[in-house]
Amino acid sequence: GENVEQHPSTLSVQEGDSAVIKCTYSDSASNYFPWYKQELGKGPQLIIDIRSNVGEKKDQRIAVTLNKTAKHFSLHITETQPEDSAVYFCAASISPPNTGFQKLVFGTGTRLLVSP
């Protein structure tokens, strides 16, 4: 299937708290999982990604974990700041049937609001 589910749809936290966004995917052949941050009126910005041969990846306050068995991956933001407020999208590489092509399928997004 070509399905990526993302939860929650909205997330409100206080500055300094942690935020966690979760995604599940359906294609067992998926091997690349990026996360994008989209601010109002702008295109999605790649913030971190993980490949299927890695279980966790960290970049400063952002980390991503992958559980291939359960087909889950998550974004963790620590010490949140007001400038982290945006819509975050997960995506997974998916192979449509009978093609030699992999495309990115995106989740429906999580609106993160960090209050000062």
Next chain:
Amino acid sequence: DTGVSQDPRHKITKRGQNVTFRCDPISEHNRLYWYRQTLGQGPEFLTYFQNEAQLEKSRLLSDRFSAERPKGSFSTLEIQRTEQGDSAMYLCASSLVAVSPYEQYFGPGTRLTVT
């Protein structure tokens, strides 16, 4: 700025008119993608090019849509006989296959409003 650029940023058109959008990818990126994003949704894949060859098209891409990348650099997306349902943000992304074909960098998008 060496990122992906798109032109125009906004387009308002009347139903039935044709529109054309342009995308300039990151220099030397050989793969270029077009996506459509509607309010409250993630980007949906439309089509992609490797160099000048269009290799895949989504079922979302009706016969009224056509995309070109004539010299393997910039790309255009044309929508003929626009309909109100075409109103959306049209995003372009590019990647370098030799590094990672899936590591895509997006432009700011063209927001189309069909009245």
